[in-house]
Amino acid sequence: MSALRKGGRARHRRANRTPVARRPAIRFGGIGDEAAPDLAGQIDALEQLGWSELELRTVDGVWIADLDHRQVKAIATTLKRHGIRVSGLASRVGNWASDITGDLTADVMELGRLSSRAEVLGTNRIRIMSYPNGTGLPEAEWRRLALERMRFFAIGAQRGNEVALHENCAGWGGSSIENTLDLMASVDNSGLRLLHDTGNGVPYGYDGFELLRRSIEHVDHVHIKDAVGGGEHTRYVLPGEGEARLAESLRLLTAHGWRGGWSLEPHLATRPHEGLAADGRTDSGFVAAGRALTALVEREVLPHSPGWRLVPGGLAWEAPLPRQAGQAARAAEAAEVASDAR
Template sequence: MSFTLDPATAIKDPNGISWGMHPISWRNDDIPEVGAWNTLEDMLLDLADTGYAGTECAGFFPPKEEVKAAADARGIRIVAQWFSSFIVRDGIDAVVPDFTATCEYLQFLGATRVVVSEQTGSVQGKRDVCIFENKPVLSDEEWPVLAEGLNRLGEIAQSHGLELVYHHHLGTVVQTKEETIRLMEATDPALVSLLFDTGHAFVGDGDVMGLLRATIERIKHVHFKDVRPEKMEESRQAQRSFLDSFLAGMFTVPGDGTIDFTEPYRFLVDHGYRDWILVEAEQDPAIANPLTYARIARNYLEDTLFAS
């Protein structure tokens, strides 16, 4: 096992993209018992061993000083962290203090992105709501409230050296391609960018490339997440929630599902994308060992994507 990231054996993208892996493969913040035995150190050791250079923050992380010391010791970059905004529900003034604190935290860790998702009315964390049939929608009057609020958060993010990247997400007010495009059109491109997630695009619209083509100029962060179509259909028929769908195996890492990542990867490269792509898959680590799946994804990247 490599105890620190070795530049000689780290993932080397021939097109200059930086590769990391999201902590949700090791532990889930929404269901604390899922992966509860995994620690920050466990995750960092697995990342170093498999050659991923970066990750994002998670709720189970210890205080920031410990996070920075541990990540630096293993040679792993902290890239970003999720922030749940309630701009429409609570008003932007109520959101600013917590968002500012998050930006200060990320700035201390040397991150470059803050991931924002509007959670007003969200059903992504409700286990008694089918993710395939129920989602909140914004009224015409609420869209400018969200857009103006995000612009303000974007200013705060930039004052801390961060890029605000908005995460389109299942079960939220910005899920579909049309909703994501509308949000990008309503926000200031100098202040609000997009996190493009293949898994959410596929499950939400049945299409990965449509959203990617429509928003390529705004994308500053990417999650590559694969989907097992038979598990997705099983969850749809069973009317499962988002959480129960992923526990049932709907998501997996690139190379283990149905998405052909060569097309989105090549499209990103051809349009000059040279930022981070994080491998991500909400899975139960008791069933899908994170180290094993990190290796599966790396093999796919090197054998298929980089050869495309």
Template sequence: MSDAAVWKLSGFGDEISPDPAIQLAVLEALGARHVEVRSAWGVNVADFDDERTDALAERISQAGFGVSAIASPIGKVDVSLPVEHEVERLRAVIRVAHRLESRFVRIFSFYRAEERTAEDIRDDVLVRMRALADLAEVEDIVLLHENEKGIYGDVPARVLDIVESVGSGNLRLAWDNANYVQCGVKPFSEGWRSLAPYVDYLQVKDALFETGEVVPAGEGDGELLETVTALRDAGYAGFASLEPHLAEGFSLGGFSGPAAFGRAARAFDRLIAQIGVTTA
């Protein structure tokens, strides 16, 4: 390639610290100019009030940063809850997204009771995803469905079912290699060809098939090199958002700390350097 591809580096700030000042300082030291907002001061974005949102917006603006996405927990609830439950929560999250000037909002496609199968809940999931997409269309927001272990859209076939069945330009995909590995899926080999047309966002982490342990990019079984090469060849110029999960992972997120977060960033830099991609 004659011109090197440049992707926009971002990261889940709360994996670094609960304090946005530390989040932004570490990201800046790693060369990023964007942050992905999941929580700040220990409060999840779905629970932000106007005062907290304004304070975070001011802190981000003063640092000269932008917001790559709002990493909401929408859809990380049981599908048995009423449709309006997550629609109303999304409405609140979208207010935060507008204030932080982010068009991307991450969502999920619902948990189910242990005795129910994915097929059992398919229709209920699609009704809810359509309702969320309807609101996104009105609000000019792009929802990014993340493939997460245990939700309806955890494996490629069901992720494809969601985006094709809903059929909205305001419902796209965040791609997470590690989450696919934890579901026993070879991400690139078994999912990329069918899902690539819908991928608008890259979440960067890797994992091991044997244990499910999350590891830095390129150090696991997530076929990260094949994935980033395909993105480069397709002319991708979007975000690469670090979500290392190197210290712990839990239901609404994960944590790494500044040192491990830096290790994850350097591993990703080494990976994409092999294919002539840089970040800014």
């Protein structure tokens, strides 16, 4: 075949490639038990919204770490049949029910169980927090112990090709912007990244947008919620109706060219730290919150986010990428394809 004919065929193939709007670069999903206790109800809520990404915390009221392998395999099979990928697993490590002086053995065992379940479910991301100080230790000692534990978990995650996602919620690292930045600088390990919850600044008394602005390079995953009030008077509302500067935070992410999952956690019916759980009915508010998020994105995010547009399941980036960013984007997309194939 002549060079001319080869070149002509190559140009023909390039001209007939599917344009780049394809898979979402930012994927919409949610924490399943915010919608319903059972897996069928969680899937139904996602399908009503046209989303295909699920973050697993509990199923039928049982934490993922406490389900046996047979149950986890059944969940994985069901989700694959519905075309739903798992974005991550929630642990109880360092959360509101723990204390910085507690025995670490149970947490190590839980992370071990979650590691094996994550492999079955096709994810490598596990949510942790950095321990409340219920016993009233001095701030410096609380910090020392929290960092010691976070370094330990980060090393374990890195060795297992996993990522421990620290959420700005209960615990030392989530109690202020400065502590979050201190945490990431002090641990300095790729096994530890941030899960940014857009609404948690309201109950904890700091500006969530400012936290995101200062820590965005460390953020691998996002929880979407909105709230009003503060402290014990916090009340959770539909996305866009609160004081969390949610639209500004989402615009910051799109302007940064950020990629990953926006996982809906509206807390309208389900608030584990208060012992409240959705019962699967429509008034759990999950679907309404998902629709409010989409409306907020259309109304207040996309008009200020050139190059982005809504596609089924999230947002696609269609503008040309700089060479280095394009390489990173293609690598991330290839990893997602490989994950979906498992």
